Amino acid sequence: MPELTDRLRGKSRRITGQREAILGVLRHHPHPMSSKEVQSRLGGEDCDLATIYRSLHLLESIGMVKRFDLGDGVARYELMGTDDDGHHHHLICRQCAEVVEIEDCFPRKLEEEIARRNGYTKVTHRLEFFGLCPNCR
Amino acid sequence: MPELTDRLRGKSRRITGQREAILGVLRHHPHPMSSKEVQSRLGGEDCDLATIYRSLHLLESIGMVKRFDLGDGVARYELMGTDDDGHHHHLICRQCAEVVEIEDCFPRKLEEEIARRNGYTKVTHRLEFFGLCPNCR
DNA sequence: ATCGTTATTGCAAACGATTTGCAATTGGCG
DNA sequence: CGCCAATTGCAAATCGTTTGCAATAACGAT
Numbered sequence: 550m551p552e553l554t555d556r557l558r559g560k561s562r563r564i565t566g567q568r569e570a571i572l573g574v575l576r577h578h579p580h581p582m583s584s585k586e587v588q589s590r591l592g593g594e595d596c597d598l599a600t601i602y603r604s605l606h607l608l609e610s611i612g613m614v615k616r617f618d619l620g621d622g623v624a625r626y627e628l629m630g631t632d633d634d635g636h637h638h639h640l641i642c643r644q645c646a647e648v649v650e651i652e653d654c655f656p657r658k659l660e661e662e663i664a665r666r667n668g669y670t671k672v673t674h675r676l677e678f679f680g681l682c683p684n685c686r
Numbered sequence: 687m688p689e690l691t692d693r694l695r696g697k698s699r700r701i702t703g704q705r706e707a708i709l710g711v712l713r714h715h716p717h718p719m720s721s722k723e724v725q726s727r728l729g730g731e732d733c734d735l736a737t738i739y740r741s742l743h744l745l746e747s748i749g750m751v752k753r754f755d756l757g758d759g760v761a762r763y764e765l766m767g768t769d770d771d772g773h774h775h776h777l778i779c780r781q782c783a784e785v786v787e788i789e790d791c792f793p794r795k796l797e798e799e800i801a802r803r804n805g806y807t808k809v810t811h812r813l814e815f816f817g818l819c820p821n822c823r
Numbered sequence: 824a825t826c827g828t829t830a831t832t833g834c835a836a837a838c839g840a841t842t843t844g845c846a847a848t849t850g851g852c853g
Numbered sequence: 854c855g856c857c858a859a860t861t862g863c864a865a866a867t868c869g870t871t872t873g874c875a876a877t878a879a880c881g882a883t
Binding site for chain 2: 620642643649655659660663667672673676677678680682683686
């Protein structure tokens with residue numbers, strides 16, 4: 550956690566109670582979370598939704614959280630590890646919305662091929678899986 | 687086009703001028719289109735946005751169009767071929783939003799593996815590529 | 824061709840997620 | 854301890870999308 554706040558300091562950014570609280574919530578919930586979910590988990594700390602939106606944007610711009618788009622029109626965020634680039638995917642239950650982190654990725658070779666064939670550069674991808682979880686089957 | 691309207695008929699569904707117009711627009715623009723884009727391409731035919739939303743939903747439910755989520759919070763639709771299931775992906779330019787259809791897909795074997803490993807069934811995926819197109823480089 | 828039933832439309836209001844303006848508050852360096 | 858810029862809360866504004874409702878149009882029956 551101290552490492553976390555350190556990443557904030559020194560960017561003319563301030564370490565506020567709400568930011569710490571938000572980071573705390575994200576740390577204890579290693580899954581994509583929406584602003585509303587973050588707010589409801591804030592417990593004692595009460596924090597305006599607008600502040601949460603602003604904080605998540607800030608944290609994303611610094612690279613401390615990563616934004617995920619799970620297909621419903623809601624932005625979700627995950628805390629990033631210090632080292633990795635946070636690129637990974639999810640398997641989401643269509644029924645109960647349970648989320649499983651997936652380590653597999655789209656084959657790099659094929660992605661490069663696609664980029665080359667179309668003359669595109671700096672190609673990345675967004676990939677999420679949907680299915681029925683063991684419980685909802 | 688007649689085949690199109692035929693697919694509508696016989697489901698206690700009516701073939702209205704606006705629906706034909708919308709289908710016409712989609713036919714001449716084989717790329718994901720938002721409701722607003724459809725509306726602006728309607729030319730002479732003026733049609734309420736709500737009607738376009740409703741029509742696209744209807745067409746989607748009948749399987750005549752397929753919905754795509756390109757990552758901005760806007761639903762886009764493509765006309766479906768008569769035969770295929772419409773499953774394919776896109777390569778979108780981060781700069782100018784140009785869209786290229788991609789025929790490659792996530793390896794089936796790997797997807798099955800992912801499903802099995804997590805006990806999920808009926809697994810599908812949403813996959814889109816983002817990069818810089820030749821012009822925007 | 825006309826009629827009646829019922830789907831469909833336009834319009835405006837309602838919505839949910841997210842953003843923004845602004846005045847009040849607060850973090851942190853001096 | 855005090856100052857000033859960064860941050861917050863609050864309310865209003867936006868944006869995409871949905872919905873209620875009365876007016877309108879499709880189309881099978883007459």
